[in-house]
Amino acid sequence: MTVSDSVTTGERADLLQTLRKHRAFLRQTTDGLTDAQAATRSTASELCLGGLIKHVTNVEKRWARFAVGGAEAMNAEPIDWTGQFRMAEGETLAGLLADFDRVASDTDALLGTLDLDTAHPLPEAPWFEPGTSWTVRRVVLHMIAETAQHAGHADILRESIDGAKTMG
Template structure:
């Protein structure tokens, strides 16, 4: 997850925060078997591999929004339930590889996008009607989403084998 573009100021700060929370998530799944990564260790539907898959998908969708708005974000259908699980044939290594590829794409985009450019949010019940988000706001959302799920992952990992990433 490295960028060839040298960023400074606000862009560097945003990207550093995102990289930090991505790192927490990746450290949490480090050393797991595919079976462990697919384990639902709490009453939740969440598994560690599913969280890696979900966070990559969220970041990818929001960066499509940052580039092309709601229409571009919704261009690819989302398997709302399946995004939190490891599907048959998926491996943790494959999910981490995709996560890193998405991260690399985002890292490159952060250096090129106008942070003040804004798009109307998709018309969904969980978004304020008529609201728009800037690219900056999108990046802040991706940071928050990644951070939140890194915390979820820490709890799941502790329930699997007692390992603690952040505590």
């Protein structure tokens, strides 16, 4: 039985459906682009579409690890805070999208198994209030917010590259 078969109603289904919708918006911003276009910095920022796909993939993967094992699991792999927003030499849009899809599928399956009320203390970081814990539910809401925010950024980048408007 797949997650979509086992989770068809209720809060969990609503959360997963919303996350999937915003992933689709983000993914759609890359439709028809070449690797060079996906790597283009089309605004004053460091952001490129391939980098946003890579960043959202990494964010989702890290928060999924947090949902299972807390801050220690989340920080088990190092993160390249600067390079995550750029396409590195040898990276392709197709490869980044394949990783994005794999992580999304893994997250969807995982969220079908977790208790949404399970909570873990957040890692120590300047942007988290010390001693705060988040439930799996809050983690999913954060994934949704992060993906939606970056889908909006991606729409602006795409419009700057070739005039295409993916969300409006």
